[in-house]
Amino acid sequence: MSNEAAMVPEDAQLTDGFHLLMEALEMNGIDTIYGLLGIPVTELGRLWQARGNRFFSFRNEQNAGYAASVAGFITKKPGICVTVSAPGFLNGLTALANATTNCFPMIMISGSSEREIVDLQQGDYEEMDQLNIARPHCKAAYRINRTEDIGVAVVRAIRTALSGRPGGVYLDIPARLFSTTMSAEDGAKSLFVPVDPAPSQLPGPDAVARAVDLIKGAEKPLILLGKGAAYAQCDDEIKALIEETGIPFTPMSMAKGLVPDTHPQCAAAARSLVLKESDVVVLVGARLNWLLAHGKGKTWGGSTKFVQIDIQANEMDSNVPIAAPLVGDIGSCVAALRAGLSGMEKPAAWASAVAEKASGNRAKLSTKLTTATPVMNYFNSLGAIREVLKNYPDINLVNEGANALDNARMIIDQYQPRRRLDTGTWGVMGVGMGSCVAAAAETGKPVVAICGDSAFGFSGMEAETITRYNLPVTIIIMNNGGIYRGDEASPEHQVSCMVFNPKTRYDQLMIALGGEGYRVTTPEELAETLDSAIKSGKPTLIDAIIDPAAGVESGRIGNLNVVSTIGKK
Ligand code: ADP
Ligand code: TZD
Ligand code: MG
Secondary structure, three states, X not given: OOHHHHOOOOOOOEEEHHHHHHHHHHHOOOOEEEEOOOOOOHHHHHHHHHOOOEEEEOOOHHHHHHHHHHHHHHHOOOEEEEEOOHHHHHHHHHHHHHHHHHOOOEEEEEEEOOHHHHHOOOOOOOOOOHHHHHHHHOOEEEEOOOHHHHHHHHHHHHHHHXXXXXXXXXXXXEXXXXXXXXXXXXXXXXXXXXXXXXXXXXXXXXXXXXXXXXXXXOOOXXXXXXXXXXXXXXXXXXXXXXXXXXXXXXXXXHHOOOOOOOOOOEOHHHHHHHHHHOOEEEEEOOOOOHHXXXXXXXXXXXXXXXXXEEOOHHHOOOOOOOOEEEEOOHHHHHHHHHHHHOOOOOOHHHHHHHHHHHHHHHHHHHHHXXXXXXXXXXXXXXXXXXXXXXXXXXXXXXXXXXXXXXXHHHHOOOOOOOOEEXXXXXXXXXXXXXXXXXXXXXXOXXXXXXXXXXXHHHHHHHHHHHHHOOOOEEEEEEEOOEOOOOOOOOOOOOOOOOEOOOOOOHHHHHHHOOOEEEEEOOHHXXXXXXXXXHHHOOOEEEEEEEOOOOOOOOHXXXXXXXXXXXXXX
16 A cells, blocks of 8 residues: 555545546546557556547557647647657657657656666666656656646646647656555545646737738738648638738648638749748748748748747747747737738739749649659659549648658648648658548548658558558558669669568558558559548558659758768769
C-alpha cells in the first residue's frame, strides 16, 4: 500500500493514477488516444477502451505521434500520444519534435522508469532520463510525481500546447504513479477544466492602422496563407478579407483549400510572378523560412514590404524586416484588418493580370496532364487522380515523397480547409500512414494518400493499422522504384543506394495485411481503380507504376542539394 493510500480512511472509495489521468483527459473533451502499449501503460489502453473511448494502436510510436499531431492540426485540440518508456518514448519523440516545429498542438504521455533507479543509473527496465531528453524538442516537458497533481498537470499540458504558438508537450509519468491510490473524493476534486486555454490576442490599434495604411497604398498586394491560417479555424473571416479587398492570394501547401484552389483570386498557378512582383505581401500564419526563400533572394522582388500576422511576437523580423507586424491571433487580426480596409479600392488591374497569368499556366499544365506516355509519369498519373478527386471535394489528401509530393501539391486542387496533410516544415518522410489514421478518425471522411515509394516505406507497416480499424483509406504508391528516381545504375558488385528492389509488390503487401491491393500501369486504370476504392470505403492500396526516369533529384528543392566536385570531370 502506498503512503497516500495509508492516509485514507479504510472504508473510503479509492481511485488511482490510471483513473485520474483518464478522467482528466475525458473532462477536457479528449476521447481519442493514438499510441502503442506495453509496460507500464498497457492497462491504460484497456481501461480507456472499456470506458467507451477510442484507442488507435499503432505498430511504431513515431506513427502514433504523427497521428496525434495531425489530429491537433485538424481539431485545434491537442492530439494525445501514449508510449512506453525509453525506446518507445524515443520513437515518439521525433513526432513530438515535428509537431513543435509545425506548430501543431500535441501531448505525448510516456510511462517512465522509477526515478530513484534512473537517477542513480542503476539499470532499471528501459531506463532513461526521458524528461530531460524531451525538453529541447517540445514547448514544455512536465513530470507528474503525485496522483493529486494529475489534474493540474493535464490542464497545464493542454494550456501549454494550445496557447500562443501551438506545439508539443511532454508528460512524464513514472510507472508507479499509475497504480498509486488516493481517496476517490479528493481525486475528483483535484480535476478541472481550464478557462479559455487558447485566449484570443488582439493586435494593438496602432499596429492595425499601420498595416491598413500599407495595404491601402499598395499597387500589387498579395495575401499569403500559411498553415497557421488553416489551423486558426477562422475560414469565413479569411475568405471575406480576400473577397472584400479583391487582393490575389496564394496558399502554402497545408493552407491549400482554406479558400478553394479554384477560386478566381487564387494565384497559386502564378506563384513565381506574385512573389517576385508584389509590393506588399500580407503573411497570414506563414513563416518566412526556407519554404519562402527566407523572404529574400531571386524569389522575391527585393523591395517587398511585409505585413505579418502571427501570434508569436519574435517571429517578426526573423529573416527580413517586417514593415507592419500584427501580433495576435489570426481571427482577431483579420477581423481588425477587414474593418480597417472596408470600402478599399480593389487592385483590379493587378488582380486581372495575375488571374490571366494563372489561367494561362493552368491551361499549359492541363495539356501535360492528359499527354499519354509509354510508362506513366507524374503528370498523367496525377492528372488522372485530379479528375477523380474533383468529385470528392471533402476528401482528405495525405501527401509525402519528393517528386510525388511536389507534383501532387501543384496538380491536385483542394476545395476545403485542413484537408491537405503533408510533410510540413521539415519535409519529413514517414508522416503518411499516421496522417491517414488521424484524418479518417477525426473527420469521418475518406482519405487518399499519395506517397512516394520511399516515403511509404517509412511507415508502411501501419497499413495493417488501417486495415485493422477498417478505415476508408486509399493509398496510392507513386512507384518509380527509388528515391527521386529508380533508374540509377548500381556501382560494380553493389546495389545503388537510391533504388529499391524492382520486384517489390506493394499491392500484394496490402492484401497480405488484410486489405485490397491493385497494380495499375495506365492513367485510365488508375482513375477507375481509385474511384471504386473511394466508393467501396475499404482500405485499399494502389501500386501505380511510374517511369523510373520521370523524377528529378530532390524534386523541387534540388537547389538545396549538396554535391562534391572533387574527382569529377
Ligand atoms: P507554412 O509552412 O504553411 O508557411 P508555418 O508553419 O511556417 O506555415 O507558419 C505557421 C505560423 O502560424 C507560425 O508562425 C505560428 O506561430 C502561427 N500561428 C499558428 N496558429 C496561429 C493563430 N491562431 N494565430 C496567429 N498565428 C498562428
Ligand atoms: N528521412 C526523412 C525522415 N525525411 C527525409 N526528407 C529524408 C529522409 C530524405 N528524403 C527526402 O527529402 S524525399 C525522400 C527522402 C528519403 C524520398 C523521395 O522518394 P520517394 O518520392 O519515392 O518518396 P519520389 O516520387 O521518388 O521523388
Ligand atoms: Mg520514388
